[in-house]
Amino acid sequence: MERNLQxxxxxxxxxxxxxxxxxxxxxxxxxxxxGEVLLQTQWLSLDPYMxxxxxxxxxxxxxxxxxxxxxxxxxxxxxASNDPRFAVGDLALGYGGWQRYSVEPADTLQKxxxxxxxxxxxxxxxxxxxxxxxxALNDIGAPKAGETLVVSAAAGAVGQVAGQLGKxxxxxxxxxxxxxxxxxxxxxxxxxxxxxxxxxxxxDEALAHHCPEGIDIYFDNTAGAILEAVMKRLRLGxxxxxxxxxxxxxxxxxxxxxxLAPLLVARAKIEGxxxxxxxxxxxxxxxxxxxxxxQGKLAYREDIVEGLEAAPQAFIGLLRGANLGKLLVRAA
Amino acid sequence: MERNLQxxxxxxxxxxxxxxxxxxxxxxxxxxxxGEVLLQTQWLSLDPYMxxxxxxxxxxxxxxxxxxxxxxxxxxxxxASNDPRFAVGDLALGYGGWQRYSVEPADTLQKxxxxxxxxxxxxxxxxxxxxxxxxALNDIGAPKAGETLVVSAAAGAVGQVAGQLGKxxxxxxxxxxxxxxxxxxxxxxxxxxxxxxxxxxxxDEALAHHCPEGIDIYFDNTAGAILEAVMKRLRLGxxxxxxxxxxxxxxxxxxxxxxLAPLLVARAKIEGxxxxxxxxxxxxxxxxxxxxxxQGKLAYREDIVEGLEAAPQAFIGLLRGANLGKLLVRAA
Numbered sequence: 254m255e256r257n258l259q260x261x262x263x264x265x266x267x268x269x270x271x272x273x274x275x276x277x278x279x280x281x282x283x284x285x286x287x288g289e290v291l292l293q294t295q296w297l298s299l300d301p302y303m304x305x306x307x308x309x310x311x312x313x314x315x316x317x318x319x320x321x322x323x324x325x326x327x328x329x330x331x332x333a334s335n336d337p338r339f340a341v342g343d344l345a346l347g348y349g350g351w352q353r354y355s356v357e358p359a360d361t362l363q364k365x366x367x368x369x370x371x372x373x374x375x376x377x378x379x380x381x382x383x384x385x386x387x388x389a390l391n392d393i394g395a396p397k398a399g400e401t402l403v404v405s406a407a408a409g410a411v412g413q414v415a416g417q418l419g420k421x422x423x424x425x426x427x428x429x430x431x432x433x434x435x436x437x438x439x440x441x442x443x444x445x446x447x448x449x450x451x452x453x454x455x456x457d458e459a460l461a462h463h464c465p466e467g468i469d470i471y472f473d474n475t476a477g478a479i480l481e482a483v484m485k486r487l488r489l490g491x492x493x494x495x496x497x498x499x500x501x502x503x504x505x506x507x508x509x510x511x512x513l514a515p516l517l518v519a520r521a522k523i524e525g526x527x528x529x530x531x532x533x534x535x536x537x538x539x540x541x542x543x544x545x546x547x548q549g550k551l552a553y554r555e556d557i558v559e560g561l562e563a564a565p566q567a568f569i570g571l572l573r574g575a576n577l578g579k580l581l582v583r584a585a
Numbered sequence: 586m587e588r589n590l591q592x593x594x595x596x597x598x599x600x601x602x603x604x605x606x607x608x609x610x611x612x613x614x615x616x617x618x619x620g621e622v623l624l625q626t627q628w629l630s631l632d633p634y635m636x637x638x639x640x641x642x643x644x645x646x647x648x649x650x651x652x653x654x655x656x657x658x659x660x661x662x663x664x665a666s667n668d669p670r671f672a673v674g675d676l677a678l679g680y681g682g683w684q685r686y687s688v689e690p691a692d693t694l695q696k697x698x699x700x701x702x703x704x705x706x707x708x709x710x711x712x713x714x715x716x717x718x719x720x721a722l723n724d725i726g727a728p729k730a731g732e733t734l735v736v737s738a739a740a741g742a743v744g745q746v747a748g749q750l751g752k753x754x755x756x757x758x759x760x761x762x763x764x765x766x767x768x769x770x771x772x773x774x775x776x777x778x779x780x781x782x783x784x785x786x787x788x789d790e791a792l793a794h795h796c797p798e799g800i801d802i803y804f805d806n807t808a809g810a811i812l813e814a815v816m817k818r819l820r821l822g823x824x825x826x827x828x829x830x831x832x833x834x835x836x837x838x839x840x841x842x843x844x845l846a847p848l849l850v851a852r853a854k855i856e857g858x859x860x861x862x863x864x865x866x867x868x869x870x871x872x873x874x875x876x877x878x879x880q881g882k883l884a885y886r887e888d889i890v891e892g893l894e895a896a897p898q899a900f901i902g903l904l905r906g907a908n909l910g911k912l913l914v915r916a917a
Binding site: 313476480495496497498501507508509510511512513514515516517518519520521522523524525526527530 | 812828829830843845846852853856857
């Protein structure tokens with residue numbers, strides 16, 4: 254049998270990660286114990302939250318230990334199973350990490366429908382990023398028809414779904430993304446009303462131009478400069494789900510945030526969101542977004558990298574905004 | 586008849602106001618038109634929000650015009666009335682401003698119960714500051730028994746009520762106030778569990794000491810350094826009603842705010858509050874706080890300044906934290 258290729262955390266990055274922060278090793282393919290399943294990774298999801306796991310700072314889960322395999326959501330094919338719920342050949346959603354083979358407790362796996370056209374979607378629009386978009390937009394954003402929604406990282410895994418769901422809810426939706434190609438994608442393929450290029454435009458002027466009535470909801474994947482500019486244009490009762498902090502994941506010291514006076518003036522709120530709190534809404538999310546997808550009402554793009562060995566460089570690119578759409582590694 | 590002494594806005598202050606920003610003038614006592622009432626000011630309320638009205642920055646209401654009478658809540662005695670609802674000698678809550686006599690539309694006045702032991706309380710614990718404490722604590726803070734509540738400007742008009750209501754709700758309540766005398770008042774007279782002197786203590790260390798389990802609710806009257814320190818100790822699901830910004834009312838440019846990463850980690854929220862949105866809760870506020878006061882379950886202190894001429898200096902002191910309790914001017 255083949256050896257297990259693994260990508261491990263070699264050292265904790267300071268600032269932007271480099272490929273030297275990762276170590277590629279090979280070891281024996283593990284054997285599943287009682288109640289466990291051996292999977293061959295088909296797809297590995299790369300997500301910004303992983304940068305936090307590489308650091309020792311306080312967060313909502315413990316960091317990856319040094320020399321441990323990098324964590325990550327995966328779709329795997331069952332090669333051996335010690336649990337009656339999984340048979341050889343099944344596809345399962347799990348948390349196998351950055352490696353070719355993983356042994357996972359059957360309890361932590363979710364079997365995928367063999368008829369699923371795109372199993373990788375379970376890591377994207379029909380998985381954690383999609384549910385993040387759906388729950389943060391609805392539970393905190395509470396969109397109403399006619400309102401103005403701004404979405405940062407609009408061409409990313411979460412942003413592309415959040416903005417389209419805002420359109421479904423009847424909002425005027427303005428994206429913010431890095432570069433002309435992403436902006437074209439956001440407007441022409443995703444159907445946002447406008448998209449601001451954070452790399453070329455003056456954010457203040459562009460927001461004033463595209464949100465003349467102000468901003469009711471800001472779906473914040475980035476914090477930083479975009480949040481600061483948005484704060485100047487909040488409408489009365491505005492809601493800001495704080496979903497990601499991409500602009501500061503690589504920061505060596507925490508930057509200051511925006512002045513909060515506009516929250517008081519507008520009686521607005523900023524609320525932190527983590528999808529794992531919203532497991533009770535998984536069914537309604539899958540029903541709603543699954544149906545919209547099947548009806549062709551949602552566009553969705555993946556950015557696919559070939560081979561696990563390419564994961565470190567792709568992940569570094571993700572933090573720089575190099576991807577367009579949901580970033581995935583095709584591992585087999 | 587006596588002349589009307591008025592305190593007008595002479596110029597817009599840059600930074601901390603000075604007495605030269607105000608002008609004391611005398612003019613004829615006005616006559617009430619149809620539906621209007623002439624009042625002699627008994628009590629003038631001085632509140633931090635007035636600093637915002639002196640500036641031209643965007644806020645929730647327009648600024649005071651140059652050379653106009655400074656605005657402010659008042660309790661006045663009716664001297665003449667062109668409205669059947671008010672008789673000479675009645676006491677009324679209104680918005681007469683910094684002047685000895687005012688003419689106000691009867692519709693904007695609220696008659697006070699002649700049996701009211703302390704008419705000035707209508708400007709404090711049974712008025713706008715009390716309702717701010719009650720509504721912001723309950724509507725946004727949502728206190729539960731056993732939770733930890735931190736209140737800044739704890740010896741001020743709003744803070745002293747908010748913290749005591751937190752105690753009634755079963756919270757552990759920690760105040761932050763400026764100086765040993767205020768801290769003593771907050772703990773010994775108001776019954777908070779602890780009070781941190783922002784002038785002498787290290788906020789980080791003091792919060793760690795007094796809130797070992799973290800902070801569930803931060804009733805924020807100040808923003809600035811206290812908010813930043815609190816952000817480091819938020820418990821899961823923490824709520825921060827943003828009620829005042831005393832630390833920055835005199836700022837010549839808006840300071841940056843706290844890094845917002847802790848909101849995401851704790852899935853916490855910061856929400857701006859303005860009491861005028863909560864008029865629907867006035868009755869339940871008055872019933873609840875009125876009853877607690879009557880039962881002797883709430884302590885309450887006023888800081889009384891004699892004579893309208895003293896209002897500018899007292900207001901400047903308010904912004905420096907010189908007052909202990911609700912600041913009022915006895916005008917007659």
